[in-house]
Amino acid sequence: xxxxxxxxxxxxxxxxxxxxxxxxxxxxxxxxxxxxxxxxxxxxxxxxxxxxxxxxxxxxxxxxxxxxxxxxxxxxxxxxxxxxxxxxx
Numbered sequence: 001x002x003x004x005x006x007x008x009x010x011x012x013x014x015x016x017x018x019x020x021x022x023x024x025x026x027x028x029x030x031x032x033x034x035x036x037x038x039x040x041x042x043x044x045x046x047x048x049x050x051x052x053x054x055x056x057x058x059x060x061x062x063x064x065x066x067x068x069x070x071x072x073x074x075x076x077x078x079x080x081x082x083x084x085x086x087x088x089x
Contacts, residue, residue: 003069
């Protein structure tokens with residue numbers, strides 16, 4: 001079985017404040033399009049299209065992978081995909 005996911009209180013606040021779908025965050029942690037290591041944190045990228053706005057966004061998820069769990073530290077979405085997208089990782 002995979003590691004358990006745990007949302008930090010900061011992350012829960014950001015999800016609510018930013019109107020991000022928690023189910024999409026959970027799914028994206030296990031199916032990221034990009035994975036960038038930054039010290040002890042990992043940044044996960046997942047692109048998606050918002051049908052209501054007909055616009056593409058990048059979901060940026062900051063996690064810390066621990067022995068028995070993955071802690072989701074923070075998350076946000078941005079329309080500035082090119083700013084963060086890495087062609088070569």
